[in-house]
């Protein structure tokens with residue numbers, strides 16, 4: 001464990017698996033206290049055990065991010081347990097792919113409700129304590145396809161593109177209060193989300209990546225910590241593509 005983020009208090013949504021789990025572990029590894037959220041407490045057991053093993057402190061929370069009350073409850077729990085919130089990583093997200101002609105309004109709505117509205121609820125909930133502290137760091141996990149588009153993902157790309165705009169606007173509103181808001185936009189990362197892709201589609205995707213390999217969740221955790229940590233204090237309103245060169249075409 002290093003001391004880079006000693007006693008900093010971070011909230012990470014979707015910390016049970018994939019990118020969110022890697023971010024939570026990385027923050028704890030660098031001395032932070034981490035409030036972790038997933039749909040059930042059982043899903044957070046593995047991440048919690050790993051943080052305990054490294055001597056870290058965490059607060060597990062269960063809930064659905066589409067409910068604003070979930071975000072409020074997590075922030076209130078952090079304020080009660082630790083006295084405030086230094087940073088948010090709004091990471092939890094889903095896909096529900098289909099070609100435009102076959103996509104149902106429900107499929108579109110669910111992805112927007114989760115990926116965009118869910119992140120909005122958490123961004124809004126942390127703003128009050130951060131304004132009081134006159135300091136705070138927010139990272140929203142977007143996606144490279146929010147800038148490039150992707151066939152079969154009109155719902156997901158719409159939500160992620162909107163998330164990028166939300167971050168820029170919030171950065172403008174909150175900068176004078178010492179709060180930074182940025183997006184980390186991953187490319188093709190090996191998690192449960194991309195694990196569902198057929199092997200042929202996976203190989204086709206890899207051929208488009210300049211670095212010639214899919215990313216690991218840890219590739220996203222490092223840049224996220226940079227934006228949350230002491231070196232990232234003068235960066236705000238940015239969308240950082242972390243995609244191994246996928247977006248270069």
Ligand code: NAP
Pocket residue numbers: 013014015016017018019020037038039040043063064065066091092093094114115141142143144185186187188189190191192193194
């Ligand atoms: P993942 O492995 O499928 O994990 C998703 C996480 O989100 C889980 O912890 C899940 O909790 C949580 N979650 C989903 N819906 C939720 C809800 N309604 N309420 C609370 N928690 C919820 O996904 P991932 O690949 O790590 O993706 C994480 C983020 O990165 C997402 O925003 C995704 O869009 C983005 N991203 C991923 C890739 C990629 O290639 N993987 C690329 C670009 C962007 P449970 O375990 O409880 O279900």
